[in-house]
Amino acid sequence: MRRVILLGLIAGCAGAAGMEQAAAQTLYVDNVADCAGLAPCYPTITEAVNASAASGVIEVFPGVYRETVRFDGTRELVLRGHDPAVPPLIAAPEEGGYAVVIDASPSTQILGFVLEAPEAAAIWVSIAGSAGSVIRGNLIKARDGVNLRNVAGVTIADNTIDGGIYADGGRSLSIEGNRIRGDVRIDESPGMHVMDNRVSGNTVRNGSIVITGGNPHSAGGAINNLVESNLVIDGSVRLVPYKGRDNTIRDNRVRGGGIEVGRGALQTLVEGNFVSDSPGDGIRAWSTGVPPGIGNPWFGGRNTFHANTSVENAGCDLNDTGLPGTYPNTWSENRFGTSCGFVTDCPSPGIWYRDGDEDGFGTTGQRAACQRPAGFADTSGDCDDRNAAIRPGASDTCNGIDDDCNGAIDDGPSAATSCDDGNLCTFDACGAGACVHAAAVVPRATCAPAAAIVNPVSQGNAFGLTIALIDRCTGQGLDASRLSPIYVAAVATPRAGRTNLPVPDSGVGCRQDGIWETPAKRSLLAPSTLATRFQAPSDGHCETLDGNRQDIIRWLGDVGAGNQVEVSFAASYPGAAAAVDCTVTLTVRGRAR
Amino acid sequence: MSRMSSLQTANAVQGPRNPSSEHAALWRHEGGVLPPETEAIVMKRFLVLPFLALMLGGSPGRSAAAAAVTFYVDNLRSCAGFTPCFTTIQGAVDAAGPDTAVEVFPGVYHEAVRIVAKTGLELRPHGVVGPVIAPPAGSDAVQIIQSPGAYVGGFVVDRGGILVAGGASNSPTIEDNFIRSAGGVSFLSVVSCVARRNTVAGGLTGGGGRLCVFEDNVVEGTISFDEGVGCGARNNIVRGNLVRGGDIGFSGRCTEDNLIEANRVDGGGIGLQGSIGARNLIRSNLVRGGVLDLRGNVAANTIEGNFVSGSPTDGIRVAKSVGMGPNTIQRNTAVNNGVCDINEILPPFTPPNVWLENRYVTKCGAAETGAAGAVQP
Numbered sequence: 001m002r003r004v005i006l007l008g009l010i011a012g013c014a015g016a017a018g019m020e021q022a023a024a025q026t027l028y029v030d031n032v033a034d035c036a037g038l039a040p041c042y043p044t045i046t047e048a049v050n051a052s053a054a055s056g057v058i059e060v061f062p063g064v065y066r067e068t069v070r071f072d073g074t075r076e077l078v079l080r081g082h083d084p085a086v087p088p089l090i091a092a093p094e095e096g097g098y099a100v101v102i103d104a105s106p107s108t109q110i111l112g113f114v115l116e117a118p119e120a121a122a123i124w125v126s127i128a129g130s131a132g133s134v135i136r137g138n139l140i141k142a143r144d145g146v147n148l149r150n151v152a153g154v155t156i157a158d159n160t161i162d163g164g165i166y167a168d169g170g171r172s173l174s175i176e177g178n179r180i181r182g183d184v185r186i187d188e189s190p191g192m193h194v195m196d197n198r199v200s201g202n203t204v205r206n207g208s209i210v211i212t213g214g215n216p217h218s219a220g221g222a223i224n225n226l227v228e229s230n231l232v233i234d235g236s237v238r239l240v241p242y243k244g245r246d247n248t249i250r251d252n253r254v255r256g257g258g259i260e261v262g263r264g265a266l267q268t269l270v271e272g273n274f275v276s277d278s279p280g281d282g283i284r285a286w287s288t289g290v291p292p293g294i295g296n297p298w299f300g301g302r303n304t305f306h307a308n309t310s311v312e313n314a315g316c317d318l319n320d321t322g323l324p325g326t327y328p329n330t331w332s333e334n335r336f337g338t339s340c341g342f343v344t345d346c347p348s349p350g351i352w353y354r355d356g357d358e359d360g361f362g363t364t365g366q367r368a369a370c371q372r373p374a375g376f377a378d379t380s381g382d383c384d385d386r387n388a389a390i391r392p393g394a395s396d397t398c399n400g401i402d403d404d405c406n407g408a409i410d411d412g413p414s415a416a417t418s419c420d421d422g423n424l425c426t427f428d429a430c431g432a433g434a435c436v437h438a439a440a441v442v443p444r445a446t447c448a449p450a451a452a453i454v455n456p457v458s459q460g461n462a463f464g465l466t467i468a469l470i471d472r473c474t475g476q477g478l479d480a481s482r483l484s485p486i487y488v489a490a491v492a493t494p495r496a497g498r499t500n501l502p503v504p505d506s507g508v509g510c511r512q513d514g515i516w517e518t519p520a521k522r523s524l525l526a527p528s529t530l531a532t533r534f535q536a537p538s539d540g541h542c543e544t545l546d547g548n549r550q551d552i553i554r555w556l557g558d559v560g561a562g563n564q565v566e567v568s569f570a571a572s573y574p575g576a577a578a579a580v581d582c583t584v585t586l587t588v589r590g591r592a593r
Numbered sequence: 594m595s596r597m598s599s600l601q602t603a604n605a606v607q608g609p610r611n612p613s614s615e616h617a618a619l620w621r622h623e624g625g626v627l628p629p630e631t632e633a634i635v636m637k638r639f640l641v642l643p644f645l646a647l648m649l650g651g652s653p654g655r656s657a658a659a660a661a662v663t664f665y666v667d668n669l670r671s672c673a674g675f676t677p678c679f680t681t682i683q684g685a686v687d688a689a690g691p692d693t694a695v696e697v698f699p700g701v702y703h704e705a706v707r708i709v710a711k712t713g714l715e716l717r718p719h720g721v722v723g724p725v726i727a728p729p730a731g732s733d734a735v736q737i738i739q740s741p742g743a744y745v746g747g748f749v750v751d752r753g754g755i756l757v758a759g760g761a762s763n764s765p766t767i768e769d770n771f772i773r774s775a776g777g778v779s780f781l782s783v784v785s786c787v788a789r790r791n792t793v794a795g796g797l798t799g800g801g802g803r804l805c806v807f808e809d810n811v812v813e814g815t816i817s818f819d820e821g822v823g824c825g826a827r828n829n830i831v832r833g834n835l836v837r838g839g840d841i842g843f844s845g846r847c848t849e850d851n852l853i854e855a856n857r858v859d860g861g862g863i864g865l866q867g868s869i870g871a872r873n874l875i876r877s878n879l880v881r882g883g884v885l886d887l888r889g890n891v892a893a894n895t896i897e898g899n900f901v902s903g904s905p906t907d908g909i910r911v912a913k914s915v916g917m918g919p920n921t922i923q924r925n926t927a928v929n930n931g932v933c934d935i936n937e938i939l940p941p942f943t944p945p946n947v948w949l950e951n952r953y954v955t956k957c958g959a960a961e962t963g964a965a966g967a968v969q970p
Contacts, residue, residue, distance in 0.1 A: 032926060032928055032952045032953075032954070033952050061926070061952075062900035062926035062952070063900075063902075063926060063928055063952075064902050064903075064928055064929045083877065083898060085854075085855045085877035085898070086877050086878075086879055086898060086899070086900045086926075087857070087879055087900070088900070089881070089902060114857075114859075114879065114881060139835070139857055139859065139879075141859075160811070160835055179792070179811055179835075203771070203792060229721065231749070231771060233749075233771070233773060251721050251722055252722075253722055253723060253749065255725060255749055255751070255773070272720070272721070272722060273722065274699040274722040274723075274724070276701050276725055277701070277725075277751075309669065309698075309699035309700060309722070311669065311700060311701055312701050335669045335670055335698075335699065335700075336669075337669075348670075351671075351673070351674045366673065366674050
């Protein structure tokens with residue numbers, strides 16, 4: 001089944017193609033032989049043209065055809081070589097003659113010929129009725145190259161042209177990919193403005209690309225033309241209409257000439273071009289406009305010169321004559337050595353970063369400019385250029401977002417403080433991008449020396465503290481045995497003349513009662529304010545805090561009466577936000593033995 | 594009162610090169626005389642096999658944008674913030690490691706760039722507008738020495754030319770440049786070189802290159818291959834070029850298996866002068882104002898479908914040496930030439946060439962003798 005459908009499709013396509021081929025008549029021309037048996041065969045191209053139907057193809061065998069081939073009337077013909085790889089040659093027959101004339105003949109195509117006209121233009125195309133004509137892939141050697149008059153919608157592409165291209169009135173012309181010796185020039189003619197033309201990708205040598213247009217009394221001018229990506233060697237790009245607006249000159253390379261925007265050029269964009277080695281200025285703006293009182297008043301200016309490179313020119317690399325009566329131009333981010341007139345660009349621009357949210361920090365989209373352009377910042381590093389609250393240095397609040405662009409979410413101290421609800425009895429924290437407020441215990445300790453105080457205190461004996469705990473939020477008593485010591489410190493002040501002080505004991509912690517029992521917990525004793533003067537309880541003197549009694553210090557030396565010992569204690573309590581601490585001062589009453 | 598730290602969540606912030614292969618083995622075929630009836634075989638040899646070779650081994654040379662690392666050069670500003678930024682092309686080239694692209698900002702660079710012992714180095718414009726290299730007088734703009742896989746594309750070369758020396762500098766690509774003065778582009782005994790879409794004043798020299806492709810260039814001067822330091826120019830393709838004011842010429846020993854196709858030569862001719870020149874195909878070229886000339890120890894070559902006119906002397910001329918086997922000259926058009934449209938100079942004891950279905954007005958010598966299907970108005 002598939003096979004049947006496929007075959008049917010193929011047959012249908014082949015049939016359609018065959019019908020199309022049959023509809024477009026092909027005539028053959030051969031002035032050397034008999035068209036290799038193909039018919040109808042004519043000895044001249046002109047005879048084939050005259051014999052053709054309203055549309056068709058004329059294939060020319062290799063040969064030298066000395067004639068002027070004229071296309072006129074309403075025929076739509078394609079003229080091409082029989083072997084696309086080997087172009088036939090049409091040579092203008094007499095002095096001053098053309099090789100090809102296209103006169104109000106739409107959609108004529110001249111493809112792949114050598115055209116020679118040493119005393120005139122090789123191709124002459126006239127009248128807007130020739131729209132849709134295509135001149136492609138030819139080698140054109142002529143004094144005047146290709147001439148167009150009052151034509152629209154003509155494509156001249158991929159030709160090699162000696163003698164240039166001249167359009168006296170042109171609209172929607174496409175001049176692309178040609179190699180040209182001589183000028184490419186488009187002027188305004190009576191009745192046809194210079195509009196919507198595209199000159200791109202050409203190599204122009206010993207000539208310039210020139211667009212004029214408009215006159216003091218015309219309503220139109222040179223409008224919306226594009227000159228792009230051309231290489232111009234020993235010539236210039238000149239946009240000098242009496243009136244003109246919204247034209248673009250972009251990404252051209254000009255070596256040995258300049259770019260000139262003058263007369264009544266308004267709102268031209270000159271961007272990304274590279275100009276060097278001009279005998280005059282590199283890029284020059286000299287808008288004048290049409291003075292009031294002569295036709296319609298028209299003022300040039302408001303042109304934008306952006307991101308061009310202009311160096312090593314004999315005149316100024318950039319020059320803006322800024323004539324009175326014209327609108328000021330804009331110069332930005334151009335690369336150049338010298339400037340003159342009213343050029344406002346600078347030679348050493350800074351690097352600016354696009355700052356979409358205007359928070360003072362930009363992203364990676366950077367631009368060089370003399371002054372900070374609107375919407376740009378001098379510092380990069382913004383990780384969200386749509387939110388001004390997110391930027392380097394911002395407060396990283398608890399919201400699941402990297403507010404300070406340091407690569408971590410909710411990592412700053414402000415993430416926690418932003419969750420503080422002011423309630424002492426809640427435990428406030430930031431978790432998974434949101435604040436968590438858990439019920440908190442706020443223990444308050446009351447501590448005092450153990451009952452016997454330190455009378456007498458002897459070497460090797462111990463004394464302790466009495467600690468009472470209550471929850472400040474509920475007023476309820478708390479189980480002091482749940483305290484986990486953080487540190488214990490003792491600072492002794494000897495009585496005058498005495499030197500016996502409490503000193504650290506290297507003994508192990510209390511193994512029996514579970515408070516000091518591990519070296520890890522003992523290590524918590526380290527942050528003592530006087531680390532060398534603390535002592536962990538030793539075996540035999542460690543009591544639980546049940547009964548609010550804990551022996552924590554013992555004397556190792558001969559501690560005389562009158563010595564004072566300040567004992568500090570800090571511990572954590574489960575669920576409490578802060579440590580429990582207390583400090584007592586003991587006085588030795590008796591003499592240690 | 595709360596001052597416990599938050600639960601922190603770590604936030605993780607976080608071209609192909611086408612080196613040519615040695616497709617000579619595929620391209621090359623056995624030597625010997627090529628009878629006219631083996632036209633189909635000729636076509637296969639010259640068109641199918643190179644095509645297969647290119648498909649299998651990749652086209653010679655390389656394309657841009659294949660580099661792993663990019664250096665920048667700007668002699669006006671600071672590379673628009675791109676780094677590393679050099680003020681001279683040579684500085685960037687010297688600092689480059691393997692497979693480095695050197696992107697040059699618009700500007701005029703007065704230096705003679707030497708690329709020495711760099712693998713896969715690309716020299717190209719930054720952006721769409723190519724810079725100018727203007728070396729001191731008497732110097733080449735770019736020299737490539739012992740640097741395989743080099744690429745130079747998109748420059749305007751003012752004064753001097755581009756020179757690629759052989760040896761290790763295989764598979765270079767010179768593309769889309771405009772050589773403004775007479776420096777030209779020269780390859781000296783290079784394998785798999787590519788010159789494509791350049792506009793070249795001063796000629797394009799292939800030396801004793803092999804497996805090179807010269808394609809779609811505009812050349813003022815000549816395109817030439819010669820014997821070089823090896824056996825000669827073999828397996829090269831010269832196609833689609835416009836040559837003005839000069840010839841396409843092959844000469845020297847071992848000028849074999851080259852394809853010269855679809856070129857337009859204006860003001861010059863096409864010449865094959867081998868001391869041993871065989872199995873070359875000269876096809877579908879336009880020659881205006883010059884001679885399509887085959888001479889010397891040439892045999893088994895095919896001249897086919899060319900159009901020659903306006904020569905001040907002969908159009909198509911074959912003058913081979915004594916004892917050389919036949920060449921095939923078929924389906925060419927030669928008219929409006931100064932002396933003879935086709936001319937064969939045949940020494941004694943030498944088998945005639947094969948002339949088939951040529952289109953011409955005048956003939957001289959032994960050309961077209963007894964050829965079937967010949968057209969003679």
